[in-house]
Amino acid sequence: MGLKMIETARLRLRQWRAEDYVSFATMSTNPQVMEYFPKLLTRAESDALIDRMKSIIETQGWGFWAVELKHNQQFIGFTGLHDQPTQFSFSPCVEIGWRLDQTHWGQGYAPEAAQAALAFAFDQLKLDKVVSFTTLGNEKSQAVMRKLKMRKITEFQHPALKSDHPLSWHVLYEISKNEFHEVN
Template sequence: MIETARLRLRQWRTEDYAPFAAMGSHPQVMEYFPKLLTQAESDTMIDKMKSIIETQDWGLWAVELKHSQQFIGFVGLHDQPTQFSFSPCVEIGWRLDQAYWGQGYAPEAAQAALAFAFDQLKLEKVVAFTTLDNMKSQAVMQKLQMKKVSEFQHPALAVDHPLSWHVLYEILSTDFIKQ
C-alpha cells in the first residue's frame, strides 16, 4: 500500500468491481479509449490487475480517498515488455471516475507511483502515453515533469482508427523530483 496526503493506492477489493464497471461504461471517462467496457470486461480487467499485484507486489493499484475509503479509480505502473517500438518499458497510467477530475488526485497518486518506481523498483525510466487529443492526461504528464519524446501509432488500433495516434512522454530517474 502506498499513501499520499489524501490518497491510498492499494490492492483491489470486491467492493471495487461495481464502481469500476460504472467508470468503464461512462462515455466521458472512456472518451479516449476504443470502447466502453461491459461488466464482464471490467471484472476481467480488475482480476488481471489484482493478479499482477499479487505476483509482483506492484501494478495498477486501486485508489481511494483516505478520509472516506471511497474508491475513485486506479493509478500505477504496468510492464510493457513487447507491445511497442519503445518496449521493454514500464508505463505509468491512471483512470479516475469523472467526479474526481480536476482535484489534483491523478498527479498526486502518480507522483507516489513514480517514487515507488524509482525508489523501490530502481527503474531508470518510466513512460506514459495517451491519444493526441487527450489534453487532460497530457497535462498530468507535464505536472509530473515528464517530457514529450515522440508520437506513435498504437499497434493495437487500426491505422485509420480515430484514436490510433498517441503521444509518448517519459521521465528519467535522474530527472525525478520527489515531492
C-alpha cells in the first residue's frame, strides 16, 4: 500500500522527515504535552518512537502521521491511526490518537487532523469502527473525542501500567463507520 498524504483546509498529515526529530524531541520533554503519559522521553526514546512510527507507515501506508501547517510547512505534532491487535480487552481494534505541540493547542488542529484520519480509516481502510482512549484526567483529549462525535464506552485499567499508577485508569471512546458518515 503506497503512502498517502492527507490534506485538510489548514493541515497536512504526512510521513515523518529528518527535520521533525528535533521538534518532536522538544515536545517529548515538555511536562504539559506529556502530562498524561507515564514519563518524559529522552532524545533517544523520542527518536526511536519516530523511527517506529515512520517504519509502520512505510510498511502499511498509514499510521501516526506527522502533522504540519500547510501555509508554512511547520511541524506541529502527530495524528493518525494505530493497530492494536492484542494489547487490550477490546482488541483487536484500530485507535486514533494525536499529540500536538503546546503552542498549537486550542486552535482546532487536533479535531481537524483527527477528522481527516477518521475519513481515511472508514473510506480507504474500510474499517467498521475506530477507538480512542486516554487517561481519566485528560479532559482536552476527551473534548476532541466528543467533537469527533465519538461515544464514551467504558473505563479500564491500561494493561501496560501498574494498577496503582496514577495514570492507569483510562476512558475508551469509539465511533462506527455509520456514525461517522451520519455526521459527515
